Amino acid sequence: MEPELEARVREALRDKLRLLRVSGPGTAAAPGSPARGTVADALPRLSLRSPAELHAARGRTGTARGPATLPPSTRVLLKRREAAEAERELQNQRQEFQQRMQRLAQRRQQLARRREQHRDAVLRFESFLKAAAARRERELRRADEQRARAAAERAESARLRRELERLRRHRERLARRLRSLRPFGDYLRDVLAAMGQFQDVPAMLVHLGVLAEVRAALAREAEAGQEQLAQGRAQLQRYRQESSTQLLGTRNELARLHTRLEAAQRDVRQWESCWTHIQSTATQKTLLLGQIKLAVLNLFQQTTAQLRILTDRAQDTKAQLDTVLLCMKALSDICATGTHPQQHRSVRLLQGHK
DSSP: OHHHHHHHHHHHHHHHHHHHHHTOGGGTTSTTTHHHHHHHHHGGGOOOOOHHHHHHHHHHHHHHSSOTTOOHHHHHHHHHHHHHHHHHHHHHHHHHHHHHHHHHHHHHHHHHHHHHHHHHHHHHHHHHHHHHHHHHHHHHHHHHHHHHHHHHHHHHHHHHHHHHHHHHHHHHHHHHHHHHHHHHHHHHHHHHHHHOSOSSHHHHHHHHHHHHHHHHHHHHHHHHHHHHHHHHHHHHHHHHHHHHHHHHHHHHHHHHHHHHHHHHHHHHHHHHHHHHHHHHHHHHHHHHHHHHHHHHHHHHHHHHHHHTOOOSOTTOHHHHHHHHHHHHHHHHHHHHHOOHHHHHHHHHHHHHHO
C-alpha cells in the first residue's frame, strides 16, 4: 500500500513541475511573481491525488493557459487559484490519509485481538481435544482391562474345570489301582504275621525300602568304581601314548639339534680360518701402507729439501704425494727446456699451487 502512495505522490510532483516549466519566462517578470513561490512552497507538501483528479487539473491548466491573449495578472491569479486548489486537495488528502491510517491501525488492533482470541480458542480446543483423547484412552484402557480380566477369568474357570476333571479321573484310577492292589495288602499282612518282627505293614515297608535303597546305593557305588577304573585305564593308556609320542619327538629334536651343532661347528671352523686369513691380509696391507707412507715421506723430504719449499702438511700423505708429483713434473719440464729461469718459474708455480 505505501509504495503505491509514494508513486502517486511522485507523479503529482512531476506534473506540477511540468506545469511550472510550460508557463514560460513571461510569468517570472509579472507583478504576481510571488505566487510562484507559493506554488513552489506548496509542491513539497503535495500528497495523494487520484489519476482522475490529476487529469482534471491538467485540463483546467490547459484551458487556463490556452488563450494567448490572457494578461500576466490573469495567469498569476489562475496560478494562485490552482495553488489554493492544490493546497485544499492536499489537506483533504492528508485528512483522508490520516483517517485511513487510523482505520488501518484500528483494523490492525482488531485483527490482533481476533488473533489472540483465535489463539486462545485454538488452545482451549486443543486442550479439550487432549482431555477428550485422554478420557477416551482411559475408557478404552479400562474396557480392555475389563475384557482381559473377563477373558482371564474365563480361562481360569476353564482351567479349573479341566483340573477338576483330571482330579476325578485320577481318583478313579487310584480307586481302580487300590482295588487291584488289595490282594497284595492281604499278602503283606500275612507276611507281617509270619515274620513277627514289625508292628505293622508300614514299618515293614519302611525297613524294606531302606534295604532297597542301601542295595541301590551299593550298586551305584560299584558301578561308579567300575567307571572310575575304566577311566583310569583309559587315562593310563593315553598317558603312555602321549609319553611315547613325546619321547619320540624329543629324540627327533635331539638328533636335529646334534645335526645343527655339527653344522655350526663346521661353520665356526670355516669362519675362524677366514678371520685368520683376513687378519693376516690386514697386517700385510698395513705394513705395505706404512712402507708406502715412509717412501712418500722420504721422496717429499728430499724434494722439498732440494727445492727449498716450505710446507706445513708433512703429515698428509696424499698432499705429500701431490707435491712430489708436481715437483717431478717441474723437473721434467726443466730437463726438457734446460734453462735456469724456467727452473725458477716452475718452482714459483709449484709454491703458488701449494
